[in-house]
Amino acid sequence: MPDRSSASRRTILRGAALAPAAALVPAAGLGLAACSPTGGTTAPATPTAPVELGADGEVAKGSAKLYRDHNVVVSRSASGELKAYSSVCTHAGCPINKLDGTTLICPCHGSEFDATTGAVVREPATVPLSELSVKAENGRIVVGPRA
Ligand code: FES
Numbered sequence: 001m002p003d004r005s006s007a008s009r010r011t012i013l014r015g016a017a018l019a020p021a022a023a024l025v026p027a028a029g030l031g032l033a034a035c036s037p038t039g040g041t042t043a044p045a046t047p048t049a050p051v052e053l054g055a056d057g058e059v060a061k062g063s064a065k066l067y068r069d070h071n072v073v074v075s076r077s078a079s080g081e082l083k084a085y086s087s088v089c090t091h092a093g094c095p096i097n098k099l100d101g102t103t104l105i106c107p108c109h110g111s112e113f114d115a116t117t118g119a120v121v122r123e124p125a126t127v128p129l130s131e132l133s134v135k136a137e138n139g140r141i142v143v144g145p146r147a
Contacts, residue, residue: 046071046086046132050144056136064115066099072143073104074134075116084134084143085118091125104129 047070059065059082064075066087073087073096087096087104094108103121104113111125118129134143 046088046130047144050133050142053141053143056139056141059141064099064102066096066104066115068095068097070143071095072132073099073115073129074141074143075102077116082134082136082141083116083118084132085113085115085129086132087129089113089125090120090127090129 051070053067053070053072053074054065059074059076061076061080062078064073066073068087071087072084074082074084076082088094089096089106089108089111091106091109091111094106096104096106096113098105098107099115102115104115106112106125109124110122111120112122113119113125113129114121118131120126120128131146132143133146134141136142
């Protein structure tokens with residue numbers, strides 16, 4: 001009977017492994033439901049006062065970094081110039097949670113934005129991202145509303 005015992009154990013383990021995945025499905029559904037074009041925004045506002053995001057070295061030349069906790073994307077040009085934009089989608093206000101290279105991808109309806117210019121790369125959004133002020137201060141990246 002060692003085979004049967006082993007099979008039972010495997011069955012139990014397999015069931016335990018599936019349980020957490022099943023528990024996540026409702027949570028994922030709620031997240032999507034919060035981002036409807038008619039339902040308004042659930043995204044927290046971007047900084048209304050200067051806020052420190054992280055070390056200056058976090059954003060390499062020619063790259064971008066998404067700071068999801070602050071709904072801000074920061075990019076650095078090949079010449080070293082920093083740019084920052086709100087990462088709240090201009091289509092219906094969803095917080096953008098994906099950055100692929102320097103392209104921001106909205107999870108709600110698939111709009112894409114250039115993180116280095118804020119420009120719309122793919123509709124349905126038609127309005128560019130809001131630009132923020134950004135500077136490196138004492139080795140830290142600081143963003144805030146445009147003056
Ligand atoms: Fe619709 Fe971003 S909220 S594409």
